[in-house]
Amino acid sequence: MKQGKINGIIVGGGLVGLTAALALHQEGIAVQVFESVEEIKPLGVGINLLPHSVLNLAKLGLLDDLRKVAIETSSLAYYSADGKTIWKEPRGLNAGYEVPQLSIHRGDFHMILLKHVQQRLGVKSVKSGYHFTDLSQTNRNVTATFVDRKTGAEKDRVTADFLIGADGINSTVRQHYYPTEGAPKYSGQMLWRGVTEMDPFLDGRSMFMAGHNNLKLVAYPIRKESADRGKSYINWIAERRIPSDLAERQGDWNEEGLLNEFRGDFINWNLGWLDIKALFENAMSIHKFPMIDRDPLPKWSFDRATLMGDAAHAMYPNGSNGVSQGVLDALTFADILATRLDIIEALQAYEKVRLEPTSKIILANRQTGPEQVMQMVYEKCEGECGQQHTCISRNILEDISLKYKKLAGFDRQSVNLSA
Ligand SMILES: Cc1cc2nc3c(=O)[nH]c(=O)nc-3n(C[C@H](O)[C@H](O)[C@H](O)COP(=O)(O)OP(=O)(O)OC[C@H]3O[C@@H](n4cnc5c(N)ncnc54)[C@H](O)[C@@H]3O)c2cc1C
Numbered sequence: 369m370k371q372g373k374i375n376g377i378i379v380g381g382g383l384v385g386l387t388a389a390l391a392l393h394q395e396g397i398a399v400q401v402f403e404s405v406e407e408i409k410p411l412g413v414g415i416n417l418l419p420h421s422v423l424n425l426a427k428l429g430l431l432d433d434l435r436k437v438a439i440e441t442s443s444l445a446y447y448s449a450d451g452k453t454i455w456k457e458p459r460g461l462n463a464g465y466e467v468p469q470l471s472i473h474r475g476d477f478h479m480i481l482l483k484h485v486q487q488r489l490g491v492k493s494v495k496s497g498y499h500f501t502d503l504s505q506t507n508r509n510v511t512a513t514f515v516d517r518k519t520g521a522e523k524d525r526v527t528a529d530f531l532i533g534a535d536g537i538n539s540t541v542r543q544h545y546y547p548t549e550g551a552p553k554y555s556g557q558m559l560w561r562g563v564t565e566m567d568p569f570l571d572g573r574s575m576f577m578a579g580h581n582n583l584k585l586v587a588y589p590i591r592k593e594s595a596d597r598g599k600s601y602i603n604w605i606a607e608r609r610i611p612s613d614l615a616e617r618q619g620d621w622n623e624e625g626l627l628n629e630f631r632g633d634f635i636n637w638n639l640g641w642l643d644i645k646a647l648f649e650n651a652m653s654i655h656k657f658p659m660i661d662r663d664p665l666p667k668w669s670f671d672r673a674t675l676m677g678d679a680a681h682a683m684y685p686n687g688s689n690g691v692s693q694g695v696l697d698a699l700t701f702a703d704i705l706a707t708r709l710d711i712i713e714a715l716q717a718y719e720k721v722r723l724e725p726t727s728k729i730i731l732a733n734r735q736t737g738p739e740q741v742m743q744m745v746y747e748k749c750e751g752e753c754g755q756q757h758t759c760i761s762r763n764i765l766e767d768i769s770l771k772y773k774k775l776a777g778f779d780r781q782s783v784n785l786s787a
Contacts, residue, residue, distance in 0.1 A: 410475025
């Protein structure tokens with residue numbers, strides 16, 4: 369049933385807030401997005417859209433635009449630091465999915481979402497420079513207060529039938545309901561995130577991870593435009609275990625990273641098919657960000673207000689699930705709200721469907737998710753393996769990979785069944 373008469377507030381115009389706006393609009397539900405920053409800009413570096421989220425984005429009519437800018441990931445491989453293969457599997461279309469897995473620049477994705485929201489819902493549907501500070505509810509509606517972030521002056525009070533807090537890992541909506549929660553949890557690993565344009569490695573569409581829990585390198589190309597010129601716009605993450613107070617300082621995506629903070633740790637690495645020194649030294653930008661998450665919550669929905677995306681379930685990036693799970697939240701929410709008459713009941717139903725699976729992924733990612741195979745080899749290998757590690761049996765490796773896909777909802781069978 370189409371819900372022509374209800375309207376909602378989305379706090380946060382990030383990836384998930386904008387996806388939710390499109391999904392709700394598609395169901396005939398009116399929403400306005402309130403974003404804290406004055407201007408929404410294409411920030412960040414690479415992210416991965418797993419097939420289950422790509423399928424949902426295709427349902428929103430975004431697949432053509434995404435394909436024009438993203439790289440269709442062909443495979444994922446894990447290596448030890450000496451370049452020996454631990455596990456390699458096809459991904460996306462190569463693995464028989466009906467839809468691709470996409471590696472994309474966060475900013476490119478963000479701008480596609482913004483363009484579609486503005487085209488479909490109207491330019492005024494996204495209000496930037498509106499920083500959410502507080503909310504109150506009656507039994508008929510919810511009212512949110514927004515201020516100008518710079519001056520602190522109240523800007524507006526907006527009343528609607530429901531409110532979604534999609535305001536990221538440091539969500540103020542979440543804080544409203546969990547005032548004593550404090551800062552995100554730091555895993556002990558610092559991530560230096562960079563992008564470098566250089567010659568392609570492997571087939572130019574592969575994603576790899578190498579190393580172990582204390583020292584890891586992840587890289588994958590993210591821009592089709594670069595590939596069309598015979599190059600690769602490579603997103604990379606150098607990960608090392610160090611003490612840090614960045615998490616307490618709430619995790620700033622724009623904190624600058626320095627080469628000399630991590631380059632030395634990789635000096636003896638040789639994967640054979642990638643010049644790691646050139647990858648680091650020719651970076652266009654390097655930022656550092658602590659690997660942080662938040663504990664699973666017992667409850668997301670509070671009468672007419674609920675949480676979504678990182679605000680609901682910030683997780684470690686192991687397994688590339690962060691944004692994908694947020695996309696699933698958005699489509700699930702819209703689907704449920706469109707078929708229920710009672711809003712409070714709909715928000716409860718959304719929580720019932722999405723809270724438990726995402727909580728399980730948060731916990732699985734704390735055990736490094738599918739990447740645990742790298743640590744297993746690091747601990748077990750006695751140096752006798754050839755170019756392919758045989759110290760862990762293939763059955764075990766296959767089992768870990770499939771179990772994680774099932775846990776996160778992107779095993780091929782489930783995705784293709786709902787395509
Ligand atoms: C600037 C930035 C860069 C990022 N770069 C990367 C990256 O390179 N790689 C990666 O994997 N992930 C990155 N992320 C995180 C990634 O986008 C999220 O993990 C994921 O996409 C979940 O999306 P989300 O919409 O829940 O959160 P986000 O994408 O973080 O969006 C939250 C939005 O809410 C807004 N907001 C926050 N507080 C308020 C408030 N009080 N009132 C109104 N609006 C508010 C924020 O400005 C932001 O636009 C980045 C996030 C940000 C904000």
